[in-house]
Amino acid sequence: MVAAGSITVAVRVRPPTSWEAARLPQQVYDGCIRGDGALSTPGRVANTSTLRDIVEIVDDRVLTFDPQEKDQTRAFVERGFMPPGTKRYKDRRFIFDRVFRHDATQQEVYQGTAKPLLSNLLDGYNATIFAYGATGCGKTHTISGTDSDPGIIYLTMADLFQEIEDRKEDYVIDVAVTFLEIYNEEIRDLLSEPGTPTPRGGLQIREDKTVKVVGLTELRPATADEVKEIVLLGNSRRTQSPTHANETSSRSHAVLQVHVTQAPRTAAITEQRTMATLSIIDLAGSERAAATTNMGQRMVEGANINKSLLALGNCINALCESGGAIRHVPYRNSKLTRLLKFSLGGNCKTVMIVCVAPTSAHFDDTHNTLIYAERATKIKTKVVTRNVVNVDRHVGQYVEAINRLNLEVAELKEKLAGKRDAERDAEKRKRREALMEVEKAKSDLQLKAEQMQPSIIDGASCAGKVAVAEAKLKVIRARLAELDAQASSSTLSPDLETERALLQALAGPEEQVVKSESALNVRVQRANNSGALFEATLRAMQERRSSDRLDEVSVENVKLDARWRKAEMERIKAEARQEALREAVIAQAEAVVSLVGLVGRCTVMLNEASRALGAATEEGRDGLEQTAKALSLSLKSVADGNDSAFKSLLGHSIATYAVSPSPETSALGNFKGYASLGVGRVVSGPAVSQQLKAKVSRRSSSYGSSVGSPLRKSHKSPRKSLRSSLAPSSAPYRRVSDKDKGKKKGVQWRDYAGQGDIDDGGQGSAPAPVVISVTPAEQSSCSFSVPESASQRNLSVAGSESEWEDEKTDTSLDLSMFSAPSSSTAGSSSGFMRGNGPRRPRASRLDPGFLKSRSRGSTLGSLAEDDEERAAPQGSPRRPAPLGDRNMNRVSSPSEDSSSSSDMGKGKARERHHASPAKRVPPHSKGCREQSWPTTLEHRSHPR
């Protein structure tokens, strides 16, 4: 139920016609400045107009009729002199529900008038829209419009059908349209086709609870366009005649009625139907007969029009005065009022659209119309109720209802199936899109990972190297701190000074590496940046949430991929770091091997020197001198070689520390050995370390640390080093060939002579010297840089592994062996190696007998071999000094092997060579031979 109210009255001002526009004023001011220069007097107004605007729109609800002319000059010109107190203009203000300016569109008028009625209509409330106004003011334009600019009828029906479409799931809505005209008080059917039995005119009104015209043609349009067609058709049949005021003046009232019946789609026995009628009425224009030149039929038409409009006015007046209830309302005075009975005072919501002309040409019509409209605003309508009818279905209708419902069920099933299909399709599409999104995210991440990976790997590798450098530095600094502490309390002995200088040189490159601006650290930083970028990408993926495109599973998929990428990157980083550390460990191991070899050989050499000196002392002055000279040269050679090695490796020479200025500070007297220097176990391999330990434990003398250079590229056999160290720098060394041996060597190893019992049966117990054994092919493939000084000396250091073994074995034996006066008493190492039987001393290179044998042509040591070297053929290989090329572990070349094997002779010695555990090649030795030494000194020692 809608509360009681009034008729909604809206005023629409039409735009001026071209005829009117030509007569409306256009202010033209005389812009000339007068002679006296006075600007205060207004210029002359050139007023050529005969019309003026008489409607001023104040706002969307208020207008002023015949407003005061603001230009007094114009007012004077227009109206002449008016005595004070009299009004030149009506200047009357009207208030309506809506006021539309002349430029308002059809849509705006529709929205402001008819549209609010529409929803009520479908709920069962009657509604009426009628256009009122003088002829030619735009009523037909507002109600019907044109094809290109349709009016209220079309716009209303369009919305109505849209609403029906929206409700059709729940309701069956029936729309029927009738279109009639009241012409000269006769009701005519505008939709009656000529030639049909339906009479076109003379229709009667039946009045019950509703007003109904009997015999009207009802059409059932399904769309707004069909309604438009109907209206155009009806309008074409409507009586129109050209009048003075309007070329297409409607001479009748046209009434379009739209009956809407709505029934719910239920199968109940009773159904609640709502019925409502929308009446859209285009009244004929009121006209003052005096103002028109209408004659004859036009005049009769005009009279009838005016009569019906007067009746309408009277009804309105009555309704206003009575409030819609008490006083009699003369509806029956005309067909129009009878038809509009329920629209005006009944159960209906009514909108009156009042059309007015804007110019003074229609001054009185507009004035009257506005007064008429103002009065209509005062009509109080009754309480509007809903037209609801409860219809009890007849049993006969049940079948119809069931059929309809069956149809509806089938329809709904079809829809549901379609909907399900559509849903399934949508689901599939969504899944496909999600999959594509996941793939895209994954490939993006992969791309990112591939972009970042090289940098991150490089960074991890660099970080590993920096960590190694830091670890090295820690140890070096610890030792340096000790040395510094010693230096602060007392003067350091030359050997310790040398050690400190070497350690400082060793620390230099590491210091450079660990600096924050070092190349490695810069690369680490760059890798960190890449890593951060990668992390950010991963985080973004981890934080992805489900959306329209990605469901939960897809998001989880993406997150898992991100997690896997992260783990993979960590693995690769760890591998790179591990590889860097492994390389460092290998380098350290090689350095340690070289170092141990060097220290071992030097120690052996020193032992032999010591023994030789002791033996020479017993022999007498001549022997002593000779031995001392030879030893001096040998020791110098070793020192030079070591110095070259250090210079090459560390860029630091130890030559200046070689000789102590005073006996008190001499390294010979103050040498701190292994224990005091705290050099720990440096080799992790069990076999080698144990052998070294065994050897070290047998040393009665301390080992100097000054010779402990890693000697990066040194792969020489230790034997060679020792030999070359004993060889005079000027004498090239050559292996003794069989031929030479037969000619020149008067002294042989006892073993070679068959006197020794060297046997390879003692593999298990024989201490394995630290020797890297390589094949001839490997030897030939190895190239070592030879310092110029060393190559200039052109020392041959060739020797077989077996010889080196001999020497090592010898030096492992009881030192008392050197007390034996001659080579004939030199024992074999085999006894020791086997661990049974008496050990027979072997001739040593520094054995006095050996030294003496030089003159006799029978030598064991390199001093004798020097001579042999001099006598060697030109084609025999010449090798650089062992320390000169820093290849301490280098083994003999194939030619050396052959010479050494020939030197040793065939038979037992050869067997021993093959049987020696030392010939086993450590797995890493081959690799390291192909590998270049690191640029930094790879020294490893454990802090105390």
Ligand SMILES: Nc1ncnc2c1ncn2[C@@H]1O[C@H](COP(=O)(O)OP(=O)(O)OP(=O)(O)O)[C@@H](O)[C@H]1O
């Ligand atoms: N708002 C408007 N915009 C443009 N043209 C308009 C407007 N209102 C009216 N007109 C024009 O004015 C002329 C007269 O309009 P219309 O025929 O609608 O008047 P009417 O009130 O129906 O006249 P009658 O009562 O004689 O039938 C028509 O040519 C119409 O196109």
